[in-house]
Amino acid sequence: MISESSLEKLKILAGAAKYDVSCASSGTKRNNTNAGIGNATAWGICHSFTEDGRCVSLLKIMLSNHCIYDCAYCINRKSNDIPRTSFTSEEIASLTIEFYRRNYIEGLFLSSGVLRNPDYTMERMVAVAKTLRTEHRYNGYIHLKAIPGASAQLVADAGRWADRLSVNIEIPTENNLKLLAPDKDFKSVFEPMKIISTNILESKEERRNHRNAPLFSPSGQSTQLIIGATDDSDQTILKLASALYSRRDLKRVYYSGYIPVNKYDNRLPMLNTPPLLREHRLYQADWLLRFYGFRSDEIVNAQNPNLDLDLDPKVTYALRNPQMFPVDINTADPLMLLRVPGIGTRSVPLIVMARKHQRLNSSHLQKMGVVMKRARYFITCNELRSQNIQDLKPEIVRQLLLDKKPIGTDDAVQLKLFYPMMPALR
């Protein structure tokens, strides 16, 4: 069924799909039923890693790279002269099964260029998922991309078969989106997103009453934003992300550093390297939103619309709010502990459990995995107090943190005062 020509197709359609960064395979716990093939684990499994350091969990592929749209940032835009091809749904289904049986992948992530119209495309994508679930008795993970502008009925069908659905916003403000992607607007993106979130809520409600009511996209929905293709600030981006998490109940917002794939288009900036550091800082900020109880306006605000590239967002938050520190490790509320730089979601539960047994000092914290290099300026514990942010003033702590060399003694602090010039980036 799978021939040599499909090797060439695979090359084209995998290459076309690689700019989609989503790779998660977590969030669904589904046992194998009727001795079919596959299950989905709640925590997700990475099966390989590419040389760019990204995880390979799903067979990330396009059904077709033909597209009627002409989005400036996309490699598959219709005005590009590139080889075009399509898979049939049976080809994709059997390739997924063969890869899955060999434990190469955790499941399928299917996307597509827009063929003829959104509904036509969506229908063919849903057909692949349905074939896998019904004919191949496949219980593994399926992630489907919902095509902007697809009808409510088709989106609802997709959610029946898939574990996760996603609609990519790509550009965080509508004006810029219209500028770069004249065929799209915010409505075409947010409408399917709303349909998905309503359906998810309904299905959850339904399952509360009937245990066997059908699942709808059980591991939720996600989206992607391109970073650095437009002049949108980190404040705009994080505000949007935070609204999506709270109002649309999104599982993930992915940030993708812009890679200039269409260098000839002068609506886009010329970048020599993708803005990877900014992307990294945005992910850190995203983690603060989702797991650390931060609000987006605590991380970026009108005075500081962009994230500091030199220091992580939690440190910059602490430096801007010195009045909240130092925190007493032995008594502080866990939520406050989470706000201390160098203490994370792994060490907080350890601290909280351990301090019931005895009072903790800095050597205990070090053993538990707290990064004392950062945390030392923001905490007090069961020992003589060392110089903290109140004694040192935020500017000096900032300089000390920028310097990655180990700071052992207070002499080092003294010395630093004489030459506080640090290279901005390392």
Place this chain on the structure above:
Amino acid sequence: MNVFSFDNTFEGLLTLVFESYRQKQFPDEILCGEGSQNVLFGATNTIATNVLKAERVWKGIISHSSEENAHRIYRVFLSGLPDTPLLLVNYIRLIIDSPKNEETNFALLVVVEINKLHQKVCSEAHRINGFVRFQKTSEGSYFASFAPLYDVLPLCIPHFHDRYADQSWIIYDLKRNYGFWYDLKNVSRVVFDDLKVNSQNGQLHTSLLAEDEKHFQKMWKQYYQCICIQERRNDKVHRQHLPKRFWKYLPEKGVI
């Protein structure tokens, strides 16, 4: 100095704990298996594994801490490192002797060390879940072989049993020379003496492979190479997530 030796099984270690409480003699050093070197001075206390005694210690651990902690002790044992048995005996003593449950007292070094080692064993098991690569044989069953850092196959088997319920498979640990075989009904432990496997890359001899196996390995390698974004190349992170010791077993990293 008290030197104990045991047969390097988990039941053996628990029996050792039982015996040391009974004799009121606790080990300063523990030797594993028969092949261990003789001690220069003094006699070695050799423990004969006894399942009933082991059972009692297991229940004792659960009643003094939690069931999860007992399983944690088992998983740490699977690390198979030379210092692990003594560390575990000290930990079990702490658990049994303390009036309160000390498993969450992360201020104690032994508790932190046990948890760190536990984390290492679990992440190795998680990696094996991801990095196992089955090869389809001409009989239609699937074969994978590996050399995990720790003895984690027993932890991985339930996952593969659930996931690949409709194909028969063998997962083999080349380093410890044993594996598990699923015949569509049961999983059983197997040892092969004449395995036709290239120990350099875990590949079965070509004569045993299904006709299209090499083709799918090629497809997978092609896919793997296509989805890498060259502009974002980051070898350090790549090696961090995918340690080099796995590369030789992965068709996408090897020469096909």
